[in-house]
Amino acid sequence: MSESFGQLFFIMKRIALHTLGCKLNFAETASIGKQFAGRGYHVVDLDEPADVVVINTCSVTERADRECRQLVRRALRHSPDAFVAVVGCYAQLQPAEIAAIPGVDLVLGTKEKLDVLRFLGEGGKRAEPEIAVSCIDQIHDATAASSAGYEGHTRAYLKVQDGCDFLCAFCTIPRARGGSRSLAADTILAGARDAAAHGYREIVLTGVNVGDYGTTETPDLLRLLQRLIDVDGVDRIRISSIEPNLLTDDLIDFWASQPRICNHWHIPLQSGSDAVLRGMRRRYRRDLYAERVAAIRSVAPNAGIGADVIVGFPGETDERFEETYEFLRDLPLSYLHVFPYSERPDTPAASFPGRVEPKIRTERSERLRALSARKRHLFAASFVGATVPVLFETDHGTGISSGLTEEYVRVRVQADSHLTNSIRRVRITDAADDTCTGNLE
Numbered sequence: 126m127s128e129s130f131g132q133l134f135f136i137m138k139r140i141a142l143h144t145l146g147c148k149l150n151f152a153e154t155a156s157i158g159k160q161f162a163g164r165g166y167h168v169v170d171l172d173e174p175a176d177v178v179v180i181n182t183c184s185v186t187e188r189a190d191r192e193c194r195q196l197v198r199r200a201l202r203h204s205p206d207a208f209v210a211v212v213g214c215y216a217q218l219q220p221a222e223i224a225a226i227p228g229v230d231l232v233l234g235t236k237e238k239l240d241v242l243r244f245l246g247e248g249g250k251r252a253e254p255e256i257a258v259s260c261i262d263q264i265h266d267a268t269a270a271s272s273a274g275y276e277g278h279t280r281a282y283l284k285v286q287d288g289c290d291f292l293c294a295f296c297t298i299p300r301a302r303g304g305s306r307s308l309a310a311d312t313i314l315a316g317a318r319d320a321a322a323h324g325y326r327e328i329v330l331t332g333v334n335v336g337d338y339g340t341t342e343t344p345d346l347l348r349l350l351q352r353l354i355d356v357d358g359v360d361r362i363r364i365s366s367i368e369p370n371l372l373t374d375d376l377i378d379f380w381a382s383q384p385r386i387c388n389h390w391h392i393p394l395q396s397g398s399d400a401v402l403r404g405m406r407r408r409y410r411r412d413l414y415a416e417r418v419a420a421i422r423s424v425a426p427n428a429g430i431g432a433d434v435i436v437g438f439p440g441e442t443d444e445r446f447e448e449t450y451e452f453l454r455d456l457p458l459s460y461l462h463v464f465p466y467s468e469r470p471d472t473p474a475a476s477f478p479g480r481v482e483p484k485i486r487t488e489r490s491e492r493l494r495a496l497s498a499r500k501r502h503l504f505a506a507s508f509v510g511a512t513v514p515v516l517f518e519t520d521h522g523t524g525i526s527s528g529l530t531e532e533y534v535r536v537r538v539q540a541d542s543h544l545t546n547s548i549r550r551v552r553i554t555d556a557a558d559d560t561c562t563g564n565l566e
């Protein structure tokens with residue numbers, strides 16, 4: 126190390142970032158990191174010494190409080206004098222609880238969370254933690270966020286929308302993030318161009334309820350996609366998730382017809398019992414869901430289609446769970462994300478009758494996860510003999526590289542050269558569990 130570089134490294138301030146929860150949080154944390162990098166900060170891991178620590182929280186997990194305490198303790202072990210900011214969804218919902226955690230200097234809610242730099246001021250630990258949390262009803266704008274340019278990732282997460290108006294009975298997100306609002310298409314297009322300029326081959330459109338996208342000038346997700354596919358340099362566009370009732374025929378047809386839009390559809394289901402869906406205040410019933418999956422398969426037979434499922438929601442009797450199990454078993458899905466229901470304070474469902482014992486929630490989760498493993502394997506095996514484009518993400522250091530197909534299937538190949546962040550065609554020769562193996566063409 127030269128002396129000047131050594132001195133530079135010595136005086137360079139460091140920021141440690143940690144994200145809990147979803148891809149949207151990840152994009153927002155990355156945006157905070159980029160602001161700090163623009164001020165000369167070096168981004169480090171939470172387990173490295175840092176001058177500033179930012180923890181972006183999630184309100185979905187029931188362990189939010191414990192996780193947050195543990196993370197603050199972990200950060201302070203490595204950096205006892207670091208300025209600690211806790212921001213995001215959980216900070217919005219429980220600011221006083223977070224401010225009471227020893228070592229926390231700043232608590233920022235949904236509106237303020239991207240302004241850590243401004244609140245930091247001259248830095249240094251505070252005698253008393255500062256709390257800045259606006260009332261959620263007063264938030265009408267969506268702030269832009271993107272992980273493009275962030276170190277160590279091959280896919281850029283691009284925020285297109287925030288908040289939700291759907292008010293499902295179990296969900297804290299509308300209270301943590303507010304009502305649905307969308308970013309201007311020009312802002313999103315600029316973000317996509319920026320991702321391409323940073324060398325990203327794939328962008329993932331993220332939001333709380335992406336299918337609800339709409340502004341005065343770009344009224345829905347279909348119109349946004351029609352503009353995004355023309356951005357030069359973006360090879361793949363992936364849509365993180367879409368509610369089944371927002372998946373229109375026009376959107377399905379366009380999505381399936383565009384080679385740049387990944388043939389991967391993540392569609393939350395939550396339950397295969399209409400009685401449970403009604404209790405959850407979901408805006409569709411199981412027939413609509415099955416019909417949407419069939420509509421996708423009719424135009425995109427090889428589509429990767431995944432579902433979120435919550436088990437053990439109040440009122441989910443054994444019969445209703447069996448209904449869900451059989452419904453999912455018979456649907457041509459590629460994978461399931463299974464979540465045992467957890468009571469969240471101040472949600473309507475927390476006081477619903479028909480509580481399901483935690484042990485039963487666990488058993489039901491295990492059954493559905495086993496079903497998901499079988500579906501994943503069958504889906505991966507369906508590609509044996511085919512040649513598919515793979516975006517490589519990881520060199521495993523032993524001549525093995527892996528990446529993802531557009532249908533979200535992991536593929537491993539033996540390769541001498543460095544493949545990360547390149548899209549290469551691979552002939553699939555085998556599938557074990559949920560992973561394919563193959564040869565570069």
Ligand code: SF4
Pocket residue numbers: 289290291292293296297298299333334368
């Ligand atoms: S659609 Fe329902 S579960 Fe999803 S964010 Fe909105 S309220 Fe929550």
